[in-house]
Amino acid sequence: MLKNSPKRVGETIAVKIEFDPNERVIAHHPKLIKALSLNKDAKAIFDNLRPSLQLEIVRYIARLKSEESVDRNIARAIDFLLGKGRFIGRDKP
Secondary structure (H helix, E strand, O other): OOOOHHHHOOOOOOOOOOOOOOOOOOOOOHHHHHHHHHOHHHHHHHHHOOHHHHHHHHHHHHOOOOHHHHHHHHHHHHHHHOOOOOEOOEOOO
């Protein structure tokens, strides 16, 4: 992966770590909010998921480019929450 990496074995590097106080919030897609509000069972399951899985679903949908992809994947997310299929490479929650 690194150019000439076998020649770099044993190389010493300096790493600096800093605290970043900025909060990073990914906004829920409005269509996801609407779909969850229309399906109370899916909303209840979503609210009870561990935060990391909630974030994974929200982030996946937020990064989609086309409205068709958003619509299709929100339907898949609702089915996933209701235990009817796979989503984001996972079986039912």
